[in-house]
Amino acid sequence: MGQILSPASSQGAHSHEARARGPRLIALAGPFQCGKTTLLEAILAHAGAIPRQGPVAAGASVGDSSPEARAHQMSVESNVATVDYMGDGYTFIDLPGSVEFAHDSRNILPTVDAAVVVCEADPRKIPALQLILRQLEELGVPHFIFLNKIDAATIDVREALSILQQASRTPLLLRQVPIWNNGVAVGFIDLALERAYVYREHAPSEVVDISGGDVATEKEARYSMLERLADYDDALMEELISDIEPPRDQVFDDLTKELRAGLVVPLFIGSAERGAGVTRLLKAMRHEGPGIEATRVRLGVGEGGPALARIIRTIHTPHGGKMSVARVLRGSLADGQTVASPQGEDRISGMSHLMGAATSKTTEAKTGDVVALGRLDHAQTGDTIVADARSGAADLQKTRAEAPDPVHALALNVKDRKDEMRLAAAMTKLIEEDPSLVFVHDQELSQIKLFGQGEMHLRVALERLASRFNVAVDCSKPTVAYRETIRHKVTVRGRHKKQSGGHGQFGDVVMEIAPRGRGEGFAFSERVHGGSVPRQYFSSVEAGCQDALLHGPLGFPVVDVEAVLTDGSYHSVDSSDMAFRTAARIGMSEALEKAEPILLEPVLAVDIFVPSDAMSRATGIVSARRGQIMGFGPREGWDGWDKLETLIPEAEMDNLIVELRSATAGAGFYQARFDHLAEVVGKQARDIVAAHTAKANGG
Structure with a gap:
């Protein structure tokens, strides 16, 4: 197809009525290390908000300004920058790319007018990109794609489009094609404007004529773009069928309407590090992106009211x-x-x-x-x-996004005991900033635990704890809540007799102690005949049994046993609630030792979600952790993903998320819940008991 308008007339190509008014909020999203923070820096330089583009790696950028971000060379929280561009106000929010810090974006994205998703045509990063695009699609946020690092690209842009389309349920719309010179992208052709641009380092691109070798490429790519637009515009489809050149204003109106309706995702190309392609991206946001009015409608906020x-x-x-x-x-x-x-x-x-x-x-x-x-x-x-x-x-409403379930944990121990209160106060503030952190004081295990989204997530939290609040902690692997039970039924007599002047203490019970089914807990009943133990003491006997269950012969709480009071004796003066409680505790403790105690460990039901090509690696990870695979299959509604249903002992969960993410380029995750208690046998059981005993004795 021929050119629609001459380059000189392109200034009026965008529909004036379509341009949104008022300050706009744009999110910069994308997988880890794709260049979002560098793009923010390039945008600020192009808008004149900073004198020049600072290199992110040198710690000279507006984004990644926190000490933790600069120390780890990665975004660990969102960064906000408000600027003016061509008379319009914009706020850009650079969102973390790592899934460990993704919760920060869940409360931000619903309020943005549009998002720019920065990415590379790297098949390894497609699952991570898919997670981001799915979130935008479900929120109904219009978004552009900025294919970054085009100057270092080694594949054709059509091939790149095909790779990226795997991550998007919404059709991607190629807006630009690169101009190649000796295998290097030196510029691009804008398919809507039908204009060619040559990149200039950290400066607006230079307009050039479309050379003879690129004319055919431009025509083919432009026609494909118009065909995609025509899927949602019958008038445009009629024009294409009739070989009629659509007016440029009509093309831009279609681009604007279909972007804002979430029907297409325009794809732009450039190099954030060189500032290449940034001006055209900014102008597309300015002319085609929606404004606050559309966002208000999406959020259900009416125009009237305070x-x-x-x-x-x-x-x-x-x-x-x-x-x-x-x-x-x-x-x-x-x-x-x-x-x-x-x-x-x-x-x-x-x-x-x-x-x-x-x-x-x-x-x-x-x-x-x-x-x-x-x-x-x-x-x-x-x-x-x-x-x-x-x-x-x-x-008035609370719309905080639900935090994802934690997948990594550390036990914390303050180095100075006077810091315990300060630790709790500091963690309250950190959790207010980042609700995906969970802080728990486990009374049973006498342990303070911090849960989060991964190893780096917790490391950054502890760095902030030390630098901002001057609270230093030691970290260790959390203790597993082991249990024990018994294998056999036994009958025991528990007797407590003490005389120390005045009233003495006397309690005497005979009990049958037996195992129950796994998960059935403790049960108490009585079959006393003839009043050998008065009814008033039954509850004290039950309480004494429960006292003994707190600490079994192996050193752990005892579960799934039943006690039946069958006989006993009492003294009319010396018997009391406390005496019978003590007698029952003595009898139960003796019974637990005689009934062959066994160690139990908690086993979790773990649903693992990974890209399909990582399934074999995931199954290997599970098997290496004494896990059982209960089932697997495609993840419902997610092309290219699988779900693995497993049972894994809690003792084997440490660093599971680290391994999964290492095997899936950062995209894999899991959901876990308690399932049952399972017996631990042999050397493993002996080692657990020995370690617990040594710790209890101060070893």
């Missing part, structure tokens, strides 16, 4: 206290204003725009703005806040 905002992130700063990062969805908020959240009212004490770690004060936030609000003590991440609690009562 000012309303959604808290998308919480940050505790060392000196400024709590900051609630919020997007204003309706009306405007002012510094000093009182706002209501579902938990209560607060007065805004400080209002700032964010540029990475830097803040700039402002006094008002209008519809679409993203600002940090100071000292909202009641408001939590995910809360909707309103300027008037009475008229906006119906809008």
Whole structure:
């Protein structure tokens, strides 16, 4: 097909009416190490918000500004930057790429107007990309794809499109094709504008004529783009069938409508490190991306009513206290204003725009703005806040995204005992920032545990604990809650007699102690005849039995036994509740030793989700951990993924997520729940008991 308009007339190609108004919020998402933070830096440089693009690896970027991010050379939290571009306000949020820190995005993405997904055409990263695209699809967030590192690409863009399409349920729409020179992409042709651009280092690309060798490529690729658009536009389909050139405005209107409706995902190419392709991406966001109006509709926020905002992130700063990062969805908020959240009212004490770690004060936030609000003590991440609690009562709601189940754990021990209270207070603040952390004080095991999304996730949490709150801890593998039970039925007599002046103590019981089925717990009953043990003491006998079950002969709590009181004797003066309780405890303890105690370990039902090509590696990991494979098959609704149903002892779960992610380029995960207790035998049982005994004795 021929060119529609000359290059000179392309300035009016975008429909003026279609362009969204007001400040916009754009998320930068994508798999780990695909270049999101570098793209943010390139965008800020192109928008004039920073003098030049700083290298991320050198720790000179606006994003990844925290000490932990720079120490580990990776995004470990979202980074916010607000800029002006061509007279429009934009806030960009650079989201972590690692699945370990992905929960940060779950409260942010519902409020964004659009997302740019930064990726590479690397088959190994397709499962991770699929997780991100699925989340955007389910939220209904329009998104672009930025195929990064095109200057280092070794495959044709059509092949890249085919690879990336595996991750997206929505059709990908190729918007640009590269211009090659000696096997290197030196520029691109914009298929909507029908213009060629040559990259310039950290500067806007230069417009050039489409050379003879690229004309055929451009025509073929453009026609494929129009065919895809015509799937949702009958008028355009008629024009293509009739070989009529569609007006350029019509093409851009279709691109805009179909992007905003989630029917297509436009794919742009470039190199974030060189700043190549960034200007065209920005202009596509500006002209084709939706604005706050569409986001409000998606969230069900009406236009009428008091000012309303959604808290998308919480940050505790060392000196400024709590900051609630919020997007204003309706009306405007002012510094000093009182706002209501579902938990209560607060007065805004400080209002700032964010540029990475830097803040700039402002006094008002209008519809679409993203600002940090100071000292909202009641408001939590995910809360909707309103300027008037009475008229906006119906809008108050808690919408915090549900945190994923933890998959990694550490036992914590403070180095200084006086830090125990400070540890709890510090963890409360860290969890308010990151709800995917779970902090538990296990009373049974006398152990403090921290659960999270992976090894790096917990490492960063502990680094923040030390640097921000000056609480240092030692870490170890969490203790497994072993149990024991008995194998045989025995009959025992428990007798307690003590005389020490005045009233003595006398209790005498005969009991049958027997094992019960696994998971049936403890049961007590009586078959006493002739009043040998008065009824008033039955409950004391039961309590004494339960006392003995707290610590069995192997050193662990005892489960799944029954006790039947059959006989005994009493003294009219010296018998008491305590005497019979003590007698029962003595008898039960003796019975447990005689009845051949056995060790039990908790076994978890673990559902493992991995890309199909990693299934054999996953089964090997399970087998190496004494696991049983109960079933496997395709993961429902997920092309290219499998589900593995297993049973794995809790003692073998340590670092399982590390191995799974190593085998799946970071994409694999699991869900676990307690299933049953299973007997441990032989040397393994002896080693567990010996280690427990040594620990109890201070060894």
